[in-house]
Amino acid sequence: MTRLALFFAAIACALSALAATATPEDRLSSVFQAIEANRRDEALKRVDALIRDHPNFRLAHLVRGDLLLARARPLETFGNVTKNVPPEKIDGLRAEALARLRAQRQRPSEDRLPRLVLQMSAEQKHAFLVDSRRSRLYVFANDAGRPRLVADYYVTLGKNGVEKTREGDQKTPLGVYYVTGNLPRAKLTDFYGSGAFPISYPNEWDRRLGRNGHGIWLHGVPSDVYSRPPRASDGCIVLANSDLDSVARYVQVGQTPVIIADEIEWADPAAVEADRRSLAAALEQWRADWQSRDTAKYLEHYSAQFRSGNQNFAAWAAHKRKVNAAKSWIKVGLARVAMFRYPRGRDFVVVTFDQDYRSDGLSNVMRKRQYWLKEGARWKIVYEGAG
Amino acid sequence: MQIPDAPRPTLRRGLIALIACAVLGAGAALADEIEDANALLKAGQHRQALEHVNKALAAKPRDPQARFLKGVILTEQGGTKEAIEIFSKLTQDFPELPEPYNNLAVIYASQGQYEKARTALEQSIRTHPSYATAYENLGDVYAKLASQAYDKALQLDKSNTGAQNKLSLVREIARGPAPVAAAAVKEPAKPAVTAAQKPPAAVAQKPASVQEKPAPAPAPDPTAEILKTVNGWAQAWSKKDINAYLAYYAKDFKTPGGEPRAAWEKTRRARIEGAKSISVGISSAKVTLNGTHQATVSFRQAYRSDRFKANSSKTLVLEKSPDGRWQIQQEKSG
Numbered sequence: 001m002t003r004l005a006l007f008f009a010a011i012a013c014a015l016s017a018l019a020a021t022a023t024p025e026d027r028l029s030s031v032f033q034a035i036e037a038n039r040r041d042e043a044l045k046r047v048d049a050l051i052r053d054h055p056n057f058r059l060a061h062l063v064r065g066d067l068l069l070a071r072a073r074p075l076e077t078f079g080n081v082t083k084n085v086p087p088e089k090i091d092g093l094r095a096e097a098l099a100r101l102r103a104q105r106q107r108p109s110e111d112r113l114p115r116l117v118l119q120m121s122a123e124q125k126h127a128f129l130v131d132s133r134r135s136r137l138y139v140f141a142n143d144a145g146r147p148r149l150v151a152d153y154y155v156t157l158g159k160n161g162v163e164k165t166r167e168g169d170q171k172t173p174l175g176v177y178y179v180t181g182n183l184p185r186a187k188l189t190d191f192y193g194s195g196a197f198p199i200s201y202p203n204e205w206d207r208r209l210g211r212n213g214h215g216i217w218l219h220g221v222p223s224d225v226y227s228r229p230p231r232a233s234d235g236c237i238v239l240a241n242s243d244l245d246s247v248a249r250y251v252q253v254g255q256t257p258v259i260i261a262d263e264i265e266w267a268d269p270a271a272v273e274a275d276r277r278s279l280a281a282a283l284e285q286w287r288a289d290w291q292s293r294d295t296a297k298y299l300e301h302y303s304a305q306f307r308s309g310n311q312n313f314a315a316w317a318a319h320k321r322k323v324n325a326a327k328s329w330i331k332v333g334l335a336r337v338a339m340f341r342y343p344r345g346r347d348f349v350v351v352t353f354d355q356d357y358r359s360d361g362l363s364n365v366m367r368k369r370q371y372w373l374k375e376g377a378r379w380k381i382v383y384e385g386a387g
Numbered sequence: 388m389q390i391p392d393a394p395r396p397t398l399r400r401g402l403i404a405l406i407a408c409a410v411l412g413a414g415a416a417l418a419d420e421i422e423d424a425n426a427l428l429k430a431g432q433h434r435q436a437l438e439h440v441n442k443a444l445a446a447k448p449r450d451p452q453a454r455f456l457k458g459v460i461l462t463e464q465g466g467t468k469e470a471i472e473i474f475s476k477l478t479q480d481f482p483e484l485p486e487p488y489n490n491l492a493v494i495y496a497s498q499g500q501y502e503k504a505r506t507a508l509e510q511s512i513r514t515h516p517s518y519a520t521a522y523e524n525l526g527d528v529y530a531k532l533a534s535q536a537y538d539k540a541l542q543l544d545k546s547n548t549g550a551q552n553k554l555s556l557v558r559e560i561a562r563g564p565a566p567v568a569a570a571a572v573k574e575p576a577k578p579a580v581t582a583a584q585k586p587p588a589a590v591a592q593k594p595a596s597v598q599e600k601p602a603p604a605p606a607p608d609p610t611a612e613i614l615k616t617v618n619g620w621a622q623a624w625s626k627k628d629i630n631a632y633l634a635y636y637a638k639d640f641k642t643p644g645g646e647p648r649a650a651w652e653k654t655r656r657a658r659i660e661g662a663k664s665i666s667v668g669i670s671s672a673k674v675t676l677n678g679t680h681q682a683t684v685s686f687r688q689a690y691r692s693d694r695f696k697a698n699s700s701k702t703l704v705l706e707k708s709p710d711g712r713w714q715i716q717q718e719k720s721g
Contacts, residue, residue, distance in 0.1 A: 066533070083534065083543070093541075
């Protein structure tokens with residue numbers, strides 16, 4: 001008898017611990033589970049409790065409205081609002097419900113890895129990937145260079161979708177970016193919620209394509225809402241304040257990559273590793289050829305469409321021939337190499353590393369960034385500059 | 388279960404009837420006062436009704452019937468605070484009665500306190516799972532709560548005062564088998580009292596028209612015809628054939644809340660269309676003829692839909708239309 005009581009006490013304890021760690025989204029999902037199991041009273045109880053704890057979770061109110069209305073009459077649709085309101089108001093919440101449910105139900109398989117992350121550098125403790133179609137931000141930890149999914153969050157993106165090109169187009173950029181700053185709550189208005197992390201849009205590639213605009217941030221939400229619809233920002237990546245606080249723990253300003261894609265492709269780890277090796281080999285060959293002062297071989301690593309600042313390939317080649325010819329020895333060391341595929345590019349990778357350059361003339365250590373593109377069977381550099 | 392202060396009556400479980408204890412137990416004087424108060428309330432003479440109820444209460448302060456009636460009168464007079472006290476106290480003293488809960492809910496709903504209304508109605512149903520009025524009211528309260536939840540979801544203005552409360556206030560606790568066949572008559576919280584006076588006038592016109600044709604042939608016993616009508620009505624309702632169902636109601640049908648015919652039809656349509664399936668069974672029907680052109684039919688009605696089940700007593704007052712069809716002129720349930 002006592003043992004039984006203890007057993008139940010333990011279960012109750014475990015359950016209450018579970019409730020404490022369950023996110024509002026987990027709890028919303030459990031509401032839907034109860035609805036699917038045709039336990040509507042239980043569903044209503046759960047959503048009531050959720051609203052008690054998160055009174056600004058508008059989607060929860062919508063679900064609660066449905067559960068109550070279903071007691072009065074059959075529902076015609078999800079979000080069966082009876083009043084005449086602009087449909088887009090309800091559609092935003094419906095879209096949020098779908099995004100959140102899908103994220104809860106279609107978890108990435110544990111034996112797959114995102115194709116976008118070829119290699120994280122030793123200093124990068126985490127990487128953020130945004131899947132715009134799923135309205136989701138995934139946080140990966142760095143397991144000896146390999147990404148390991150540790151958390152994921154619902155996000156709001158630009159009103160007009162993705163692939164930002166112009167200032168004011170209310171789109172979220174697609175590309176490989178880095179967190180460049182940390183703006184604490186005290187420095188912001190309530191609109192940005194619990195904080196903001198600017199990212200490096202427009203990056204080298206955006207500028208090369210003539211894209212402009214600025215001020216793309218990861219940030220929170222105003223205090224009167226829990227979350228916003230999937231497409232509602234002016235291009236920023238918006239998280240619930242509690243989620244932003246969680247994400248903040250992973251951020252290293254200047255280090256943490258934020259890769260924004262249409263859709264994250266989850267691939268066989270062996271295939272990702274093969275990609276990584278292929279590019280790592282090209283990078284190593286580039287280093288070796290530079291060090292050998294065989295300028296012709298070194299220049300073969302550069303694409304005809306190469307550009308760096310206002311130098312095109314011809315200008316770059318002329319400059320390198322002149323510099324290399326003046327040296328009697330060169331030593332190049334690479335460290336802290338990170339390699340991320342560029343979203344939407346076929347074989348297009350941003351490579352960042354510490355370059356330790358020594359020669360009989362100049363010696364320097366710098367952070368360098370290159371954009372590598374596969375042309376035919378060969379990886380070629382299309383951009384190179386300070387990282 | 389013994390009810391304090393009510394000498395004899397016991398409540399049979401599942402029955403929505405606290406037999407009019409005044410009639411059975413207390414003195415005839417008390418019964419008279421309550422009956423008078425009831426009549427005056429129906430005539431819209433609230434002040435006089437209150438006087439009679441207060442007399443009854445002076446004699447028997449704990450009498451549930453009198454207290455309940457006082458609550459109803461006060462509600463209709465707008466004395467909601469005192470009415471809430473009376474109904475609340477009744478729920479404490481007689482927790483097995485569903486009606487005080489129902490009326491508490493009606494008042495709460497009229498104040499926009501839908502969560503409180505919901506709690507009260509759920510309690511009402513807990514005490515009497517077949518209490519149809521509470522079910523219907525609860526449906527309205529849920530719809531209202533849903534609307535509030537949607538407003539929060541969409542961050543709409545909270546200024547939706549335009550929506551009128553249309554819950555049904557129950558006027559009496561007991562449905563006595565007494566000839567005064569007034570069951571729990573459904574009336575809105577603010578009834579157009581004049582409506583209650585209309586039907587008798589309308590009925591009065593009928594005999595007048597009959598008089599134009601002197602010496603009518605002795606009519607055959609129409610009981611069978613009347614029962615056929617009632618069964619047809621129940622079938623149309625069960626089939627969700629709304630037009631056929633509505634055609635069973637006379638042009639001068641006294642709508643339960645005194646609302647306009649069109650509004651009543653709209654509500655009925657919504658309710659019937661809102662159910663996936665309906666089945667209405669009729670048993671123990673008893674026909675009483677009141678002259679050649681009017682009849683009263685009392686029966687047990689077993690209502691079952693995908694949303695709820697209710698067994699209740701019902702009385703239909705039918706009248707014969709000029710084209711010879713029997714049509715429903717009043718419908719009372721409890």
